[in-house]
Amino acid sequence: MDMKRRNLLKIAGMSAIAGVAAPSALNLLMKGNVQASSSAGHSDSPSDAHGEMPAEKPTGVRLGLAIDVKKFAENKGLAEKCVAACHQIHNVPDFGNPKDEIKWLWIEKFENLFPDHSHYKKNEELHQLPFLAVCNHCDDPPCVRACPTKATFKAANGAVIMDFHRCIGCRFCMAACPYGARSFNWRSPREKDANGKLKFIKDLNEKFPTRMRGVVEKCNFCAERLAENLPPKCVEIAASAQAMYFGDMNDPHSEISKVLKTKFTIQRKPALGTLPSVFYII
Numbered sequence: 536m537d538m539k540r541r542n543l544l545k546i547a548g549m550s551a552i553a554g555v556a557a558p559s560a561l562n563l564l565m566k567g568n569v570q571a572s573s574s575a576g577h578s579d580s581p582s583d584a585h586g587e588m589p590a591e592k593p594t595g596v597r598l599g600l601a602i603d604v605k606k607f608a609e610n611k612g613l614a615e616k617c618v619a620a621c622h623q624i625h626n627v628p629d630f631g632n633p634k635d636e637i638k639w640l641w642i643e644k645f646e647n648l649f650p651d652h653s654h655y656k657k658n659e660e661l662h663q664l665p666f667l668a669v670c671n672h673c674d675d676p677p678c679v680r681a682c683p684t685k686a687t688f689k690a691a692n693g694a695v696i697m698d699f700h701r702c703i704g705c706r707f708c709m710a711a712c713p714y715g716a717r718s719f720n721w722r723s724p725r726e727k728d729a730n731g732k733l734k735f736i737k738d739l740n741e742k743f744p745t746r747m748r749g750v751v752e753k754c755n756f757c758a759e760r761l762a763e764n765l766p767p768k769c770v771e772i773a774a775s776a777q778a779m780y781f782g783d784m785n786d787p788h789s790e791i792s793k794v795l796k797t798k799f800t801i802q803r804k805p806a807l808g809t810l811p812s813v814f815y816i817i
């Protein structure tokens with residue numbers, strides 16, 4: 536998108552937040568303005584819906600991801616492989632310093648992902664495990680409510696995705712996301728060196744767009760691969776170790792539904808009511 540159009544969108548977006556439309560913009564930020572595909576969390580049974588009693592059975596598709604943390608610990612290097620593959624196919628730039636880091640999928644410590652989990656005695660084993668972090672594709676996503684241009688939205692399958700061309704770089708979505716799942720391009724990922732090669736994208740995937748400076752980005756649940764009936768790249772890589780499960784959580788017969796019913800899982804900050812669609816088997 537050219538700068539003129541981006542600037543126009545920016546002005547339109549900022550006026551919507553700060554100007555005459557302020558009350559409606561505020562309403563947008565309030566919980567419940569994004570249609571949740573299922574108030575029942577991951578279950579088809581109303582009794583175990585993360586403390587909420589759903590009014591009715593879930594309808595439609597709601598994609599979810601379950602990450603088996605111990606399987607990642609047993610398979611050394613698997614988490615790093617998933618991160619590298621995700622970032623390669625999505626042209627995630629590597630600016631070479633933590634300040635400008637762009638992350639779609641990354642490795643975190645337990646205490647950083649689950650600050651609200653307390654242990655009377657610290658479980659040392661748990662705290663050593665490599666936890667993969669990613670956008671939770673929340674069923675009630677505050678980032679979607681915060682975006683003034685609808686650059687980020689929830690797809691019919693429940694994935695929270697972005698139209699990079701509509702992003703005006705206001706970063707309201709970043710402020711709204713309680714999981715640090717979004718990154719901002721402070722520099723241009725398209726910058727080239729003296730030989731005309733991209734400086735920050737080593738192995739360009741021609742099929743996926745590069746972004747420009749001033750754009751937010753994050754995991755898209757591999758929407759482009761799902762469109763071709765392929766699983767998300769990280770899930771494909773983790774499949775041989777059975778370390779990740781992906782599918783429709785509203786389908787009681789799907790593998791992920793069965794896994795979520797039979798294994799103990801936790802979600803990040805469930806008390807916030809965002810209804811994360813990413814689960815950790817621990």
Ligand code: SF4
Nearest residue numbers: 670671673676678712
């Ligand atoms: S984790 Fe953050 S970016 Fe992802 S859907 Fe939830 S609020 Fe939005």
Ligand code: SF4
Nearest residue numbers: 621754756757767769
């Ligand atoms: S679902 Fe796709 S975009 Fe998201 S972390 Fe996995 S590989 Fe990356």
